[in-house]
Amino acid sequence: MTKWIYADHAATTPLSKAALAAMGPYLTEEFGNPSAVSAPGRRAKRALEEARETVADAFGAEPREIYFTSGGTEADNWVLRSAPRAAGAGRDEIVTDTVEHHAVLRTAGELRRAGRPVTVLGVDEFCRVTPEALRCALSAKTALVSVMAANNEVGTLMPVAELAAAARGSGAFFHTDAVQAAGHIPLDVKELGVDFLSFSSHKFGGPKGMGGLYVRGGIELEPLLFGGGQERGLRPGTENVAGAVGMAAALRESCRAMTEDMARVSALRDRLIRGVLRIPGSRLTGDPENRLPGNASFVFEGVEGEALLLLLDQRGICASSGSACSAGAAEPSHVLLAMGIAPELARGALRLTLGADNTGADVDAILGALPGIVARLRSVPAMGKGIGT
């Protein structure tokens, strides 16, 4: 059995040892319900609140500004649905962009169908939303602007601080989906000036099914769910204590190692990019300068992304084409199309995302396998020859 080379960290990350260790007691003897009056409940509650503090620290926020959710998707849904109702009088519009994750775009689409005005900004060829474009779209009717911190498919880092300042200047809330960025690049909510920030545990070494939303103090957000009084009544449901504890441990560990990891992983990424670009008919997608430390995404002419992934999989290399959520969709990536890439070329997309656990040998192995695979796929006769079409 070949050793697996995991280059799909944007899809999910391995559970860190620290996270697993932290979670252990809360999956076994410390099973109390944090809302219970008895001692096990109180211990669970304490663990939950300590986790909250750790997470708050990582983002430069106050613990009371952090709400735990079931993940990034829930956090995005919550903000998009509730934040506009907390905006000033006469403000009802949402402004977002074409390259957001479906958790933002489909929620916005649903809200638009229900009657809320939604403006969707385009991006440039590097997948950037520019402050100028945002300024043109802002008005006295804008309630909420939502722009991700880093794009999940092509890795482009958005100019969040500038975008947030523009939104603030015009009196609108600013939300950033930081699911891909959290734990990988520094994020300080005060420095960025954002009002809301979504994050997801399994993207930085924590367990799946866990995430959260930062809500700037003073903003009164209506809840998405109704039930008991957990999370100050704003996100009911018996808390996933083990999940929160695991997420906190993973986030703390990521932040501690961040400077060193960023340098090492981006060096590996750059070597990978240089090697891949030697393949004829290949192109890097996303911002070449400002991108996530681990993201190396490409399009290849004359190649089917799906076949590419299957052949890489046979060689023990895990990667993806477009985002994991759209795998199984017959349509090419909405992000690549938004960047102006032709649908035929977008079909030849490959996303390699490295993590702190990858090594130089991994990069070598990928560079050893990929050119041959691309060449083999290109040697398959195109559809239509001899098939009677």
Added chain:
Amino acid sequence: MRKKVLVGMSGGVDSSVAACLLLEQGYEVCGATLHLYDNTGPPRPGARTCCSLADVEDARAVAYRLGIEHYVFNFGPEFRRCVIERFARGYAEGTTPNPCIDCNRAVKFGKMLERAELLGMDFIATGHYARVERDPASGRLLLKKAKDAAKDQTYVLYMLTQEQLAHTLFPLGGLMKPEVRRIAAERGFGNAKKPDSEDICFVPDGDYAAFLEKDMGLRQKPGNFVDRRGNVLGTHRGLIHYTIGQRKGLGVTFGEPRYVLAKNAAENTVVLGGSEELLCTRCTVGDVNWISVPALGGPVEAGVKVRYSQRESPAVVAPLEGGGAEIRFRQPQRAVTPGQAAVFYQGENVLGGGTILAGNG
């Protein structure tokens, strides 16, 4: 070394049992479900189609039960180009296309076979009712009718080349359908009672005219109903609404029953006539694929089917200059439809087949 086979799994009982039988026969099996179009809406009541999301889940469940790998392949663009667009073009040209045949040609035995080879498979397999055997005399691979004559699907497989036949297995060819359902029930597959898919998969509600107009932008103008001499008899709604042999729904009444004899796209006319005018004794066939022989040297006798649900009719098949074939039927045939397939049989063997170009008196 065990031979590897990729089974096309639609989630239905036939392909599920096919996979199961191949495993029991000692092959290394993996399953693949093709994602061909986005049928993401809720299933329409009574719709009997394949390849919806629910079907992917059904196929996956069977794969897990069998302990085999399951892949989903996105062949949306090929399906669109080679099946859906060809379907629309056929109607625009006044013919009646058979998209399931195009799908077999381009997607199931084209793209899927290509993908299987890329993954190192020795064969693909499907749940089609058909048989492949080697002719010991000629060495050619023969496509033979299935044991279950009522389910035989060789009519939609006539286009398979020797190369494709060499890499295809049809495990159900020797079984009767009730046996297949029994095997499924015994093995605990949930799909044993699932109805067979019959409608055009990308038009689940059966309203292909609406699909052509709304989804494919095929707007056809009303034109004249004419008789064979060119006399105008009335107005038709647009060529796509009519099939050869149609009597009802013409929107005009005559003294006696009138049938659609032909559609003329160039003149935008629909030719109507009496029942006896629907009959023809000859037809020409293009894009012919020969199976049991490499080519036809001269005329031969064969049983010919000009539609799926028809018994073969005795005929003489003769090769034409520049490829193609001419069929002369012993008994006149009703409603020979350009665009449909004509498949020639000799006993159990498929001699060959092609696309009907025209039926002539």
